[in-house]
Amino acid sequence: MSQKNRLPRGGRIDRTRPLDFTFNGQRYQGCDGDSLASALLANGVDIIGRSFKYSRPRGIVAAGAEEPNAVLQIGASEATQIPNVRATQQALYDGLVASSTNGWPSVDTDLMGILGRVGGKLMPAGFYYKTFMYPSSLWMTYEKYIRKAAGLGRAPLENDPDIYDHMNLHCDVLVVGAGPAGLAAALAAGRSGARVILADEGEAFGGSLLDTRETLDGKRATDWVDQVLAELQSLPEVTLLPRATVNGYHDHNFLTIHQRLADHLGETAPRGAFAQQLPRQRMHRVRAGRVVLATGAHERPLVYGNNDVPGNMLAGAVTTYLRRYAVAPGKKLVLATNNDYAYRTALDWLDAGLQVVAVADVRHNPRGSWVEDARARGVRVLTGCSVIDVRGSKRVEAARVAAIDAVAMKVTSPGEWLECDLVASSGGYSPVVHLASHLGGRPAWREDLLAFVPGEGFQKRLCAGAVNGVFNLGDALADGFEAGATAAAQIGFKHGASELPRTEKRVEEPSFPLFQVPHEKPTARAPKQFVDLQNDVTAAGIEQATREGFESVEHVKRYTALGFGTDQGKLGNINGLAIAARSLGIGIAEMGTTMFRPNYTPVTFGAVAGRHCDGLFEPARYTAMQAWHLRNGAEFEDVGQWKRPWYFPRPGEDIHAAVARECRAVRSGVGILDASTLGKIDIQGPDAREFLNRIYTNAWTKLDVGKARYGLMCKEDGMVFDDGVTACLADNHFLMTTTTGGAARVLQWLELYHQTEWPELKVYFTSVTDHWATMTLSGPRSRELLSQVTDIDLDRDAFPFMSWKEGLVGGVPARVFRISFTGELSYEVNVQADYALGVWEQLIEAGKPYDLTPYGTETMHVLRAEKGFIIVGQDTDASVTPDDLNMGWAVGRNKPFSWIGWRGMNRADTLREDRKQLVGLKPVDPQKVLPEGAQLVFDPEQSIPMTMVGHVTSSYMSATLGHSFAMGVVKGGLKRMGERVFAPLVDGSVIEAEIVSSVFYDPKGERQNV
Amino acid sequence: MSAVNVYEQRPSHLDGQSPLHHAGLAELVGKGSASAGIRLRERKLLGHLVLRGDARDPSFAGGVHKACGVELPVALTLAAAGETSLQWLAPDEWLLIVPQGEEFAAEQRLRDTLGSELHYAVVNVSGGQTLLELSGENVRELLMKSTSYDVHPSQFPVGKAVGTHFAKTQLVIRHTGEDTWQLVVRRSFADYIWAWLQDAAAEYGLAVDA
């Protein structure tokens, strides 16, 4: 198809580089340099989609971030689908595939549109709150249809082939926006030697200069842009970020910049020099000394009847399409305005050789330079008038222009229907105050400008140019330069003198406040006057909201959905709040704006996530023996960030078989466990012992060098929070072990108390978790095996239970602890981790005659449970005291210092006798394994809700005992030995169990102490 | 008997396996692109000691200087003499790195010099961490992908060393030469960091040096 609306000359496009694309299945051609929107307009595509609620045909309205309608689905393959792409901000690339997000069977003939026309009457603001209540059972059905009808684009159903990454930037001055103000700011700051970042979301730098008819130094404005860019590029400390939207302004001058590195190139990002996928987008995380916001202003449309019919556009957008893209989105223009600046569109239109039917200016006697220029070129200027209604269903056919009294909101003449195919309107300019307001600073209304400008900010930022209410080009340049220089100076960089380009002298007159254009009929009965095009919010809807009592601007927003869309109200919000203010009889300043929040424009999830996904979502920690575990088929369990071997299945074994085998091996022979993940803290200092006394519940004063002791740690509330064995290495030297998951927490806990409460205690803590690798040999034959590879005297008297020795194991200096978590004779061999894999392999080798069996955490859990040893976090939650665990023996009741936990465990509730206490549970049916977590009751016959008396914390089938067993907490359980509890299960069955001692195996502890 | 336990933990005649042993860096040497923007080398199996004490106490500061041949560095800096480097970690904490196998002697020297009256600590952590050295023209970009700490030379000159956030974990970054940076990586995180670095370096090309 021909590009019927393409102008023969001009524009910043390359006519020699045609690009093919499809829209709604139709093939079209555009040019390099086009946006998707300009290419669609060039091809005469009027209807771009259907509206959200009423299914009305919609066309392209704007040329930038404020576009509400041209929100398209793009992507040629399933995996590369991108929902809701703003066609105005998407560069055209060859092979681009786009489609509308609404409209069935097609956007041109849409059946929902009929429904919208009929049903639309039944769908005023907030209608859904008022219906679909009866019968309540049907809401889910209604909802299904509502959900189907709502939503814009769709998510891809296949995984993203692209990647995204993050870059952390730091600068003295971040300049946001590269229009005249931003370029001047960057220049001033850059010349001072400061580290400067200049970011603009556009495809090219220049902002409004890219399409202005104004000259700089008598030349095209873009010449100046090119010159500035060349200078900025030559400055080593200046970073230019094109296609980079500053999307969020966060605390302490932290900003995020969403840069699209490859979206203009094609479906997916290309491959780089080293053949790897380059990122499609990059998130810059910036910490800026100063921020200069030069984000410009968005034009506001006027709100008149049927202002949503395709062919209604922003005046500035028309200029952009003409001058930047060489596209004429129509032939016959009617322009409605309340200001001078919009007249440039009429002039541009004439320059393109097209017809200006009329300009309707609400002002009574406009005399500005551009106005006069237009008049001089024969343009019919109708003053005191505006467009009040538009005719046409799929494209504008005529506009009714009538005289109005904008103050009294009255139409004062019948007006006339002017035939045209394009209505451009301009209701003034709204500074892009978004970033300036992200941190809560409220914008301030300036009646002289009819605009909200950035309010007081407590962040270190300056505003320049149109965002600052400085609309005149020359003033904007000066304002930008001044802001850039000031920002740099505030950081301590001196700048040179300003030499800014000369601008044209023009007379510009003030604009006149006009938002909603009056109609003869009351708003509710007038033709629909759209305020928020994306969400089908009309002036009537806003009036209705205020009538129903929604008086706060936030209420109006939430009730009507004004500004809720993907454009976040860039186009409609100010008009909407002006309408609400009028209908409440208050001023715009009093009405205020809704809250501005990140993102300025939507940001890809993947870009926010960066590379922290897939395998890099979170660190996985490994021990020194990991390679061996992998080679030997371990299944892994996640414990905190660690991957720990869970069990080592042999071919054909499931977890139960493997664990049973591993358990038997330990109980009857010898097993080996990688226990390296246990937290280990080296404690040195003359007060180490005193510190342990305070931090553990039990006493440490008498622990001899060479000995080790189990300890419980509580929080101040008396609840157990970690446990482990601590060894006395020397008088002033201890090695503490902690649970795997608790290691970091415990070290931090020790530091907290040392640094903030007891700095006078002379003690230092250092994590040695990673330094020492630990392998546990456990089982009756462990001594025999170990003796093969060590020079340590393993004789029971020389090396008794709960002591430790140094010596060589496999030729490597080791510390061996005789402690046991399985209840069997055990040795925990600790070696410097660099040598651990070697030692482990030697042990495996030496263990062959003993059938040494590697075992994982599951077996370890079974074996310790048979002994009644607890696992903090499994057998405890944050509501269990040592006494609840029947571990009163580990509580030093007579310690002189009031150690951590003591006061807490002596509160009214913690002293109760009927607290839930840890006991053993022996299922009456020895084959039934209680589910871990199952709740317990005394009376299984009671009706629901039942009185629960505890729950199962650990439960296993014991290969050793030949029956199932469990531990659990039971109300007053310690005094209920021999009584029965019941676990009513999900499937309706009940498991009955006897309350027994939690030590099922070797209650006297003889096996570990041989 | 000494109030602390000092123990030679490294076997004299056995090879150790650094935290990245399984990654087989040695086999990757020379395989990367010649034009790689990032070069990586593991400075493995060095002696790492954590030193704790009161810097304001001249007998401690002087003792350390004497024993290590390097003065206690001030905050966020690194001092080096030959193969020995001493780095500030915290107001009362330093990292001493010595050549492989010299950590035991270094600890003994420290303890001998500092004596038994002073309150200080020396902890051998050699098995718990490794040094990754990065060089090449894109190292700064790679670091910028990984940490929000400012690595611009004006803020991070040669001789500076900081503990900071890196990818989703923490480590120490040391700027040791114009284009040379070191990461002090904890053993159990080494695999993650290695995976991260490969990914972050892919764009610039990665070469592994021996």
Next chain:
Amino acid sequence: MQRYSGFGLFKHSLSHHENWQRMWRNPTPKPVYDVVIVGGGGHGLATAYYLAKTFGVKNVAVVEKGWLGGGNTARNTTIVRSNYLWDESAHLYEHAMKLWEGLSRDLNYNVMYSPRGVYNLCHTLQDMRDAERRVSANRLNGIDGELLDAAQVAAEIPYLDCSKGTRYPVMGATIQRRGGVARHDAVAWGYARAADAAGVDLLQQTEVTGFRKENGAVIGVETNRGFIGARRVGVVTAGNSGHMARLAGFRLPIESHPLQALVSEPLKPIIDSVIMSNAVHGYISQSDKGDLVIGAGIDGYVGYGQRGSYPTIEHTLQAIVEMFPILSRVRMNRQWGGIVDTTPDACPIISRTPVQNLFFNCGWGTGGFKATPGSGHVFAASLATGQMHALAAPFSIDRFYSGALIDEHGAAAVAH
């Protein structure tokens, strides 16, 4: 009260919707009320509604410093469930759940309560134990709940990455099928409208700046619109409760933290239930408008700024992309924050205070939206009689002295 119905909509369409009545009046404060509720969020409005409607106390005012429902009610991710672990909380939230089920009709306002099911994913063995424990407790308490294994999860939740290759593979999940979401604004407005109709004065833009006391008992509140007398005062100010307690002269076991949420751009239906994960740390649902509603954990510091820290948002979206890799190309539209009043045991405080006749209902933290009807109901009962409702009694401030905490921390996954 003008009744709402489909037929009503039709009738009003004939007059171009010009005749809808106000949903609530804009009254001037009376000198004295039987009960003054401070805070016009969902909980405060519900309290007022039940006071007037169920407990016959009609001389009631709700004093709101901003706009009705503008606090956490306006900014929560609307997850409704009752599968709490401990009996005390389970009974309270289930009480609320029962009220949700008839709420739209009760209020004659469609609050869009949508019981589409709430999944809590399990990624570790301990997650599985906790899940069994919670589901087991729920069922014995008469609350629905099921435990699913990994295969069932994969079958029920399309597009969730259930492969073994993820950092924390999915091992199973709990599902409460009666759980779901509701429209947050509608809840506030529905209660407000119904309370107004029952005679309650809703005083917006009225900020309580102090409490007037006589002999240790509160007799009214100072506001920016003058003194308003009250026989009883119920404070329901969520994130601002600590501040209100200061004004009343005592402290609470509460810290106020930023909690953030975000929405994607609107999409065609893709996620049809609520999915939460503790280990991966994110949760997601899709609103009827089509936006994905996403959240995770709180920021660790005290914050009244109604905004949080960016790394939290990053982490949240990392979790979402990890769970649903297909969402990687979807785009985030808006993020925001609320101020949540957290207690040490993640359970609310519904209690008398050291000041006589002054009651607090707070500490709902990250998860009080779901409790709105139940909280309002039991608090109204307590304010009406002066005696704490049986379901509210365990939530007294006293528990922080005795130690009888109701620790929902470990068991609640991401607590929303």
Next chain:
Amino acid sequence: MLHIFCPHCGELRGEEEFAPAGQAHIPRPLDPAACTDEEWGDYLFFRDNPRGLHHELWLHAAGCRKYFNATRHTISYEILETYKIGEKPDVTAEAQASEKKPLAQGATA
């Protein structure tokens, strides 16, 4: 994202390096055993939670692993000072009140 000056490292660092640790200046009672349940509960759980200036404890977790205090405004999030454990804040609500400084802007709730 906050930018926090670590008084030990002597420079500003990103929030990601730190862990907040609650209200500052809550000394552990010297003799817990002598506390009533009320006093102990108060120590354990009850907090100032101010809207405005707040003295809080932070840990430089990824840096020097030292705790320190910060005076931060809980609405604007502005950090007015950081200081070491054992030191007293220079900026306090009382001092500000006497100077009659307005609340930092950005107060939204």
